[in-house]
Structure formats: structure tokens, C-alpha cells
Amino acid sequence: MSTSIILLGSGGHAEVLLALTQSIGIRVDGITSADNSQQSLLGVPILGDDRCLQDYAPQTTRLINGIGSAGAISLRAQIYQRYQQQGYEFLSLQHPQASLDNSVTLGKGNQIMHGATLIHGASLGENVLVNSRTLIEHHCQIGAHCHIASGAVLCGHCQLENNVHVGAGATVIQSIKIGAGAVVAAGAVVTKDVPAGCMVAGIPAQIKIKAG
Numbered sequence: 001m002s003t004s005i006i007l008l009g010s011g012g013h014a015e016v017l018l019a020l021t022q023s024i025g026i027r028v029d030g031i032t033s034a035d036n037s038q039q040s041l042l043g044v045p046i047l048g049d050d051r052c053l054q055d056y057a058p059q060t061t062r063l064i065n066g067i068g069s070a071g072a073i074s075l076r077a078q079i080y081q082r083y084q085q086q087g088y089e090f091l092s093l094q095h096p097q098a099s100l101d102n103s104v105t106l107g108k109g110n111q112i113m114h115g116a117t118l119i120h121g122a123s124l125g126e127n128v129l130v131n132s133r134t135l136i137e138h139h140c141q142i143g144a145h146c147h148i149a150s151g152a153v154l155c156g157h158c159q160l161e162n163n164v165h166v167g168a169g170a171t172v173i174q175s176i177k178i179g180a181g182a183v184v185a186a187g188a189v190v191t192k193d194v195p196a197g198c199m200v201a202g203i204p205a206q207i208k209i210k211a212g
Helices: 012-023 050-055 073-085
Strands: 004-008 030-032 044-048 061-065 199-201 206-209
Touching: 004 012, 030 050, 044 050, 061 073
Parallel strands: 004 030, 004 061, 030 044
Antiparallel strands: 199 206
């Protein structure tokens, strides 16, 4: 029985993922999108909004989470959890020019993008997005649904709980713990633990928005 691959979303991150699949020989059969202004993306037909998945049984369909973190990282997690609960499996993707030590542990549905480097003993939960040119050092533990944005650096033994966003170019020094749902602003340098649900920014990073 043949398996269909459907990409969820048609924005910038989705297009990058689609280009990656085409470069490594994975055929995407269709795209779901709420944007009805186009009929295809990189030659792949846009099927309609997410309701079209009713025509694709979970047993014979694999999904790609094309939702980035623009606006709110929670949307990416919600999409993943919604369709996982319905029995769909999400495809993991790894760019050929990413570098992963053999000891790295990856959860389901991970996306490791161009130029990312993951060092010995790093561990990622489900649906983690590791964007271009990131560096995740030894023994870092990253929870489910996190997004490590382009150029970010996590030094050794850092621990990120679920749904954390680390912004572009941010640096988290060694042995830092970042609580669930926290946000590290772009360019921040994190030198102490970040409580769950908070946003930190600056050099050194300070709490700008406290958990509500």
C-alpha cells in the first residue's frame, strides 16, 4: 500500500522544507494551506485547507509540519499534537549539510536544517525545529516542540523544557535551564536560569515579560 506525504503550510518555512525534500528525493504529494491565492508551490499542488486531510487516512499518510514559529511557537505544537492524536505520523527531516554526532538522540518529527551542528550526547524531544547554522553543544537536553532559531548557540549541558523558543543569534551559556514556554529574544546572552513562561532579552539577558 503506497504512502502519501502531505506538507502542512505554505509559508516561508514550508517552502524551505519542500525544497529540502526535493533535493533529497522525497516526493511530497500535496500541500495544505489556508491561502487560496496560489494553486501550487515548487510544482506541488495545494490541496486546500486542513480539511482536505479527511481524504488521506492516517494509516497511509505521513505529514510534514511546515509551520514555523512566526507569531507564536504554540501553533506549531498545536498542529503536531492535533494530527498525532488522530493517528498521523510526522516525517523527520535532516539537511545533508547538518552535522550530528552518532550519539545524538532525536525524537519523532524533528527538523534539522542547513548547517546545524549537534554535538555528543545532545537529546531532542518530538517536533523540535533546529534552524540553520545553530550549534547545540554536548549533553544538551531539549524538550518537545522547541524552536532553536538560526545562528543560536546552546553551550554544554543546557536543559530546555517543552515549547521553548530561542531566538536567532542568541547564546545560552553552559548548564542553564530554561523553563517550559519561555522565550529567549534574538541576540540575547543567557547567563542564568529562565523561569517557565518568561521572556528574556539583552546582554546579559534579563526578564522582560514575567509568566502570567
